[in-house]
Structures are given as C-alpha cells and as structure tokens.
Amino acid sequence: MTKVLNTADSFTDDAVDGLVSIYPHYLEKTYGGVVSSRSTRPGKVAVVIGGGSGHYPAFAGWVGPGLADGAVVGNIFASPSTQQIYAVAKAVDDGAGVFMSYGNYAGDVLNFNLAEEQLGEEDIRAVSVPVTDDVSSAKLEERAKRRGVAGDLMVFKIAGAAAERGDDLDGVIAAAKKVNDATYSFGVAFAGCTLPGAEQPLFTVPEGQMGVGLGVHGEPGVAEVPLEPAADLAKRLVDRLLEERPEGSSGRVAALLNGLGGTKYEELFVLWNDVRKLLEGAGLTIVAPEVGELITSLDMAGVSLTLTWLDDELEELWLAPADTPAFRRGAAPEVRTVHRGISEAAQQEFGEASSDSRELAGELLATLEVVATLLHDKESELGDLDAIAGDGDHGRGMTKGCDAALAAARAAVDGGAGLSSTLSAAGVAWADKAGGTSGALWGNGLRQAATALDDESRPGAEQGVAAVQAALDLVTTFGKAQRHDKTLLDALIPFGESLQQSVGEGRSFAEAWSSAAEVATTEAQATADLAPKIGRARVLSDRSQGHPDPGAISLAMIVTAVGERLG
Ligand code: ADP
Ligand code: MG
Secondary structure (H helix, E strand, O other): OOOOOOOOOOHHHHHHHHHHHHOOOOEEEEOOEEEEOEOOOOOOOEEEEEEEEOOOOOOHHHEOOOOEOEEEEEEEOOOOOHHHHHHHHHHHOOOOOEEEEEEOOHHHHHHHHHHHHHHHHOOOOEEEEEEOOEOOOOOHHHHHHOOOOOHHHHHHHHHHHHHHOOOOHHHHHHHHHHHHHOEEEEEEEEEOOOOOOOOOOOOOOOOOEEEEOOOOOOOOOOEEEEOOOHHHHHHHHHHHHHOOOOOOOOOEEEEEEEEOOOOOHHHHHHHHHHHHHHHHHOOOEEEEEEEEOOOOOOOOEEEEEEEEEOOHHHHHHHHOOEEOOOOEEOOOOOOOEOOOOOOOOOOOOOOOOOHHHHHHHHHHHHHHHHHHHHHHHHHHHHHHHHHHHOOOOHHHHHHHHHHHHHHHHHHHHHOOOOHHHHHHHHHHHHHHHHOHHHHHHHHHHHHHHHOOOOOOOOOOHHHHHHHHHHHHHHHHHHHOOOOOOOOOHHHHHHHHHHHHHHHHOOOOHHHHHHHHHHHHHHHHHHHHHOOOOOOHHHHHHHHHOOOOOHHHHHHHHHHHHHHHHHO
16 A cells, blocks of 8 residues: 555656656656656667655666657556657657567557657657567467556567667667567566555455466456465576567577565565576576566566577677666766756647638637536446446546646637637647547547648538547547447447538538437447457456446537537
8 A cells, every 4th residue: 555645646747856866867757657868879869767655766766878769658557648648759769760679568568659659740650569478368379468568677678779879760669669579577466456445456366375467557366376485486487488488599598587666675586586596407598687677567466587699789788787766787878967847748839810711710619618517427437338248437538638738728718729729729638638449549539630620611511420420430540449349439430420421412510410420329329239359358258248438428418519500
C-alpha cells in the first residue's frame, strides 16, 4: 500500500517533480514527461521511451547519454496520451528522426502509433518498436502478442547505444528489432500491489503460494504453485527460458534478474547465485548481468529473469557506456546542460476564420456543453456498465475527456477560431486528458474529423458525412477492431452508413443525423448479445454476455444528444 502521498491524482506529478529536482544534471521536466538536460551529438537519432508510471526506474530513470533522450510518463499503470508522446518526441527531435520504444500493451500501442502519425504530419519521422519479451503472455508462435516486461531495459539500452554510436533511424530500428527478438523474460509474484490511494491490492497471492508468469501492471500470475527454495525457483525460471533458446545462439547471454518493488536485494542476490550456477552449468557465458530493481510494479513482491541472446553487435551495444540516474555503465561522456523542456502542451495556433465559420464554432461549443452535461449525468451508469467486464472507468474517462474538450473549444472560440480549428483543439484536449482506450479513440477521432472541415465555409451535408467517415477511419485504423468485436464501432459503423445513405437520398443533414442516431442506439443495445473480442473486456468475456458495450452505449447517447441540437 502507498503510505506517502498527497493525493492519488497528484501522485505521479509530485514524484516526477521530486525526481527531476534530485537529478537536474540529467533530467528536465517537460510537458508529457522528462527529457535529457544534457547536450547530445548533433544529428543523433532521438530515443524516446515510455509507458505508465509506477515502474521506476522505468522509464524516467533511464534518460541520459547512451540510453534515452526523453521518457513519456503516463499515469500509474496507464498509457501516456498521444499528446504527451508527441510533445516529448518533438522536444528531443534533432532532425534525424525519433526512435520510440515501450512495452507491448494495447493502450500504449494505440497512443504511440497515433503520435507517430502526428509527428509524420510535421515531417518528423518517428518509428516505434514495442517490446515483447514476456514468455508467459502468449506462445512463441504469437510472439507479437507478448507483453513487454523487464526486457524493456535490454531493448532500450541497445537501441540507445545504436543511436549514440551514430546509426541512422533505420539502423536503430534494426538493432531494436534484433534485440527484442533475442530477449525473453519469465517471472513469479509473491504479493500483489496497491494503487496509490486505493485500500485494496489489485490482486492477492494466497499465503504460502506464488503466482507464476506475472505481469507488471498488477496482473496476477497465470498459475499458482507453492513457494519453493531459491534453488528450485532459479531452476524454474532458467528452465523456462532455456526452452526458447534460439537456434544457432552463440551461448553468450546478457542477464537481468529484476525485483518487482517489494522483494529485498538480498533475496535477489540469493536467487542470482543459483541462477548464475544454472546458466553456467548449461554452458552459457553471462555478459554484464544486472541484478536489482529495474522495472517495478509499485509495491508488488516478485522477481523476473530476463535473458538476451547476444551476437557480437548486440554484445558491443549492451556493453557501451551509458549515464542515466538509474543505469550507468563505463565512462560518462563530457556533456553540458541544455534546455529542451516545455511546461505546457503546445498551444495550437488558429489561422484566419470567416465569420460564418466562427459562428459554427460557437454552435459546436454549445453542443459540447450539452454533451458534457449529458456525460456527467450518465457518468456512474457508464462506469457501472464498464465494471461488468472492464475496469469501471468509462464514465470517468468520457467526462474527463469531454470537459477538457469543452475548455479547449471555449479557448479556441474566444481566440476567434473557426469550426475546423475548434473541433481539432477539442479533440486534442479530449485525447490528452481522458485516459483509457475510448479517450484516445474519441479525441483523435474528433481531431481527424476536423480535417474534413475548414475555417471558411459552411460545410454541406457531404462534408459532414466525410467528417464522420474520417473519424471512423481513424478509429478502425488505430483501434484495429472490427464490427461485432463488441466495441464502440458497433454503433459508429452503422451510424456512419445510415448517415451517408440518408444524405445520399437527399434528406437534410439534421434529419439524416437523427435517424442515424436511432440506428446507433439500436445497434448499441444489440451489442449485449455479442462476446468481446478486443479490449479489456475480452479477458472476462463471459461476464459481458447480456450487457451492452459501454463505449457503444456512450457513443449512441452522444450522437442522439447532438441530433437533438442539430434538429
Ligand atoms: P479502457 O478500456 O482503456 O478502460 P474505457 O473504459 O474508457 O477504456 O472504454 C472502453 C470502451 O472502449 C469499450 O467499451 C469499447 O467500446 C471501446 N474500445 C476498446 N478497445 C477498442 C478498440 N480497439 N477499438 C474501438 N473501440 C474500443
Ligand atoms: Mg475502462
């Protein structure tokens, strides 16, 4: 349990402030996370790492020469927003492109991919490689589905060293893919962890037992077995990893024995002693092993073992110097302090807008007010629906996102922005503040819809249809769900189809919208019969039977309310 905090909401931010004040010669706070306060070689590929917080020293403790140039810091166990990732990448880009890496989780994949796209729009080439080292999360044949756990460090370190030695972006990507393919982790949990401010742990391990195959977000192990002596535990970990020893491997391995936050260093040393003997007994040569707390999971007790099968190149990069608050190796290069950080999300600049378009922006603002009121009314209803098979945060996420969108739209309208710019600003703010999958999809979807509109004309019905289609395309491209997967798409796709059809038949936009909203409502209700195939609810699929999808329901509510205003 977290005993030292001011409020749960300010916990992450307070911790980052404290961290940065200890290491001003390494770190500078920036909107979205931290960046290196040290000068870098001109023209170096920038390396951005990140994910949720609660894992220190991952990720903010690994910023410095030879490793990362910036770390994006999300809330506890939650993906950072697209906007945070974009901002950190932009702060450290030096014109040679940005390499990004993170543990493979749906929310992080979604937001990092969206950030790449946004950076690309500004001709900043950004490419990310997710880490997939956790052997217990999917079979070897489904390697790309594996979660990222302590192997993050191996991938980040080696990619960081490749950038430092002068590789171009393609070279860094190749090194990262190679090390990720060569990296395998397996762990056990002795006790669960508790979110700051929460009374109950996310999971518990029965007395005398341990969870085998743990995750780093308070996911319990996949099986429970009795506690065992260190030598047996070492054998369990080593045997499982050796099962996946790649063919033709050199026999030289980098090893990392990681403590999850609530396991003592002395225990790790005891375990390491047995792990070392077993690895050597298998004829392996261990290269520069690391034993300690590298990727934690708040106060979770547990350990994991990571092996990286080295070739000459990977070994050279693993051994290359690095100098960061929490990971140091070799001689520190000469550096001076620089400033890259910014304190706020980049302010959007609004171009000239016609008076027609400004009037419509005002209408949009009024509509957002209605939607915000609606969402506040329905917050607990949507939360309860999400709690059935998800994590119960859908109502909270939607209200937070919409409130932020409303504030941004108000500022845009006050600044004289037109319709497209106002909608875009609202979308960016929604994605940044909502958290959760739906927040990223809603916010970025609205931002994308704005690209089909402009700040000059009064859009016709076709443009309205195109705006909805643009949002739909973004949600399907980045969310990677299909119809009948039991997501908000099950309301959005039929909504878009109906809207397009009615407009095609010559009905007014307002009429077409309202009848499409009716279709969306029916289809959202009908998701009760579906089994979830994607998202958090997939794991508890049975519980979801008979209940509609929360994201589809909130979407239907919103388009209905908008229809009432249009009409
Ligand atoms: P989280 O799942 O991150 O907790 P929310 O609870 O706010 O986020 O939203 C859950 C809703 O998000 C689901 O009910 C579903 O409609 C939608 N959703 C989840 N994953 C996807 C996806 N990949 N594509 C489209 N919609 C999705
Ligand atoms: Mg949720």
